[in-house]
Amino acid sequence: MDQLAAKPSHTPAPTLKENLRKTREEHARETAQDYVEMIAELIASQGEARVIDMARRLGVTHVTVIRTIQRLQREGLVTTQPYRSIFLTAEGRRLAKESRHRHEVVVAFLESLGVSAAVSQSDAEGIEHHVSRETLAAFVRHLEKKGGA
Amino acid sequence: MDQLAAKPSHTPAPTLKENLRKTREEHARETAQDYVEMIAELIASQGEARVIDMARRLGVTHVTVIRTIQRLQREGLVTTQPYRSIFLTAEGRRLAKESRHRHEVVVAFLESLGVSAAVSQSDAEGIEHHVSRETLAAFVRHLEKKGGA
DNA sequence: TCGATTCTGTAGCACTGGCTACATTATGCA
């Protein structure tokens, strides 16, 4: 209650330090979600997830992919062996499934607002990482109201 | 049209390399928007924008703020003099105004879905940077339909 | 005025995630 005398649109009262301190780890978490989701997709569609395919899809070099995969392995989301394809751990699969669901909800929601399919996809990739449980639930409610009876 | 044989929820067809290559500069741009918006707010409410106030609001040390301000100065968004407060350039003011508007639209939109005020504020800070012009327009339409006649 | 405190700034470290250049392993085809 000291430097919050004037309270502008930033600093929504309760969230002060905790909220922004997480920036870095949040960013790392976003990357992790995108990666495990892509790995799951590749395994489903290609039978295996290879570094080179991920690099091409992400538009980065294979080096960047390898280093991120190394981090994900440290974090227990994937397993790899030298010169072999990438596998998800149980935790990795869980995260991939959750991420995919969230992604699909956001896309469907944007489309329900009249946003084009292409833009819905594109925007969802950024937005999905910032949608809280409460907001996601609101999206689902909105979809049910529109789509369902 | 080569590695897009299978097209999962990632890679929204046209955006391949360009889309993800921007990640880094996009992140830098997000930070720039948050900073200029906060600087504008501080100038409006306190009369001046000081490093220490920004650091406290952002929940980071003053060092982080100083380094980001240095970058923004390189990019022509702010001007500073040693041991003086921070000023926005014309371009900085333009960006601040645009960012604020976008932020307000996103917050109002989330609230219109029944999301609580606090969560709307919090989620908006993440979401607003990933909302395209088209999606923002859809948000506005939705608000007008709900609020207006 | 001057000394303590506060604010601003610099140096240097860590980590993420871009990159190029080069090394190593697998693979496929002649």
Add this chain to the structure above:
DNA sequence: TGCATAATGTAGCCAGTGCTACAGAATCGA
């Protein structure tokens, strides 16, 4: 089989954004 190519991996660079520790400037009160 063996070599060319493709895929994977390592080393080392850069920028951004966190941090602590310390240095320098400004400010405020005794």
